[in-house]
Amino acid sequence: MKSSGSNTEAPGRGPRVLVVGGGIAGLGAAQRLCGHPAFPHVRVLEATARAGGRIRSERSFGGVVEIGAHWIHGPSQGNPVFQLAAKHGLLGHQELSEENQQIETGGHVGLPSESYASSGGRVSLELVAEMGSLFYSLLDQSREFLHVAEAPVPSVGEYLKNEIHQRVAGWPEAEEAKKLKLAILNNFFNVECCVSGTHSMDLVALGPFGEYTVLPGLDCTVPGGYQGVTNCLVASLPQDVMVFNKPVKTIHWNGSFPEAGETFPVLVECEDGGCFPAHHVVVTVPLGFLKERLDTFFEPPLPLEKAEVVRKMGFGTNNKIYLEFEEPFWEPGCQHIQLVWEDTSPLEDVAPAPQDTWVKKLVGFWVLPAFGSAHVLCGFIAGLESEFMETLSDEEVLLSLTRLLRRVTGDPQLPAPKSVLRTRWHSAPYTRGSYSYVAVGTTGDDIDLLAEPLPADTEKAQLQVLFAGEATHRTFYSTTHGALLSGWREADRLIALRDPQVQLPRP
Template sequence: MASGGDGAEASGGRRVLVVGGGIAGLGAAQRLCSHPAAQHLRVLEATACAGGRIRSERRFGGVVEVGAHWIHGPSQGNPVFQLAAEYGLLGEKELSKENQLVETGGHVGLPSVCCTSSGARVSLELVAEMASLFYGLIDQTREFLHATETPVPSVGEYLKKEISQQVTGWTENEETRKLKLAILNTFFHVECCLSGTHSMDLVALAPFGEYTVLPGLDCTFSGGYQELTNCIMASLPKDVMIFNMPVKTIHWNGSFREGTFPGEAFPVLVECEDGSRLPAHHVIVTVPLGFLKEQQNTFFDPPLPAEKAEAIRKIGFGTNNKIFLEFEEPFWEPDCQLIQVVWEDTSPLQDTAPSMQDAWFKKLIGFLVLPPFGYVCVLSALREAGPFIRSVCLRKQHVGLTASHF
């Protein structure tokens, strides 16, 4: 939200407010610090800490990522990678040219182990065959980016249509055919995690190809993702961040006068929950989409233009979930990195909608093996987007998990 006034020079520069202290707000503040406006820059964060969905916690004797986990596509075109490299937060392997040049196509790597929900091992060759089929179809969906019309509206419908045709050519016995469909169903759930949705039927086919896949093998921060936000915070002037300052309403497109700045009119006035009224020439809003969906009617005064309000209403998103499981000793092999789960008797071609209360766990796609924390072994269960869970930490004795479940 921008200014049309000219009184900035009289008071020593333009006053800029950033609403939201997540990675977008911190990035904006860092960029503005090299601008003359930095003298009057403030970041208003509603909570007691910065970082938004980047949140590293010390649990189980080590660091676990409650929020963001990976740098996807760690290469020179990725600003997060560039910052992490600049701050010395990555190791030699992650910084190597070889790692940066690997083309993954945005596809998740194959698991170390794959098991059915009854505990039987699944052939990794069969998993690789289904992965090749699924990701080949995913690559095809990107070809409709500039198409004048598409055969079906959504990515999910396209995938199911193509898989249905493939099934007719399968010559295996019924048991193997059902297992192959269950494996494909798992890959559907994986793709839902990547796209942040609970169904690929909600992802439009035509614009799906807009997603840019950067080269590089996904990597993590050994000391936690929050190291990145800590470094950005340390680069900002000490008085820039204002915590525990939720914003109530942004009054814009006006001419506001405040006693602190006599004789000057400001085009924007930010009203906070505690009654504070902060005038500004410019305001950068970086709050989450979910917050905008819920609060936009009262958050902006006057309301946003109709086209912007409609865009906020139409854009969708989901919540990816994690469950951390602690074990006294591992039941997996030392080199195991990912345990994939295939839920038996499931198929992407069946539009079944079991009660989330009874079957939420069937959205689990697998278990990431975290680096060992001393004498503690931890799995991070990944669950596709949905409303039921955000992040939960469980101990083995509370959930009764044993090796036979995987």
């Protein structure tokens, strides 16, 4: 295998470091390494034509829409993404206010401004608030099994359903009213599937659920686009660090690859045949991609224990569907529209084919700030229904959602949306989903194991392959701040190797 690294690597001493993946984890690692004099040869190999990974903003409908990450979760001093956005002037006064930073949301999504039922009527917001209070109190309870010897049931979903089942018996209402309550709760289950990036809460492990850490602060968006954060990181790198359109095929490690009189332990082979020798490689690719390429991406293969973690850990799909309207059908000041399907219940274990019922998994719509004359709703949908939605044409999605909105508003003449824009994260070849969760059968220890560098025997060969990305952060998995911190963590690991004066931060 002939090396082609020499045509892009500057000559001279110092370790060569390759970062695989130009998302926020890879960019964070590269920025920190480039800022240290011991690392003059850093390259980021990005499979696509753009940096940012799962952070991606686009201009559409006359404004900025988020294709990837939407909110800064927990925008406060402990959040490095918030600090980065604030430092570069990407946030407004409201987002930066002390008051916003101190709000404790518990990581829960706010209640809707309007709630529509599938029969065409409005749902009482008082009833929605009552069910929301019940659901989120039970969800908070489900975080309390972290340190018990054995969780009562394997999954968060089972725990919630058992608790709800007990409460239904004590509800004084007639059957129809009970059904409506359960239908509202079903919507909250679907919202939580979007938050957790899973098809069903039955797939999310109960024991480790409380390990995820919620930072204080009212979740906020970046007015000019979330990608402004990663653009700032790219701008801070030396000009030749980023290499675009370079998908990696195989990482050959624990080897001996000669080039220009030097021998390297790692060789990164790209899809186009190009090869880059290196002393260290920081792998920041999404877990979904790793799952799909597990058998071919590493040579020799990952140790069995690590490979098993990749297979077992959860990685799901959460997509967005943007709809543009000539005129709003929702009331002024409305921020969030909920959809309640009266024939659904979290207590019924039915699994209809997604093609028949995919729209029922759509949790509702968030109202985007008006772009001039454009009025835009953003719907969220997770799981297998979300993946099925990706296989449809824009026309089919538009038709389905037009029917849906006419049905729930009770207005058969409701004008169809002007246009639709949706995300397709499961179809994206270098992502294959949205973000990770701790699946039944896995724990926080598995996340730590995924983050461990290779080879495990560091006395003979130190830190050849390192791992970063949101799925490798034990308490902030699924978040951009978890991804950024993981990139910094691996950069610091390398810096500590070359610079004994540096103290590795405690996890």
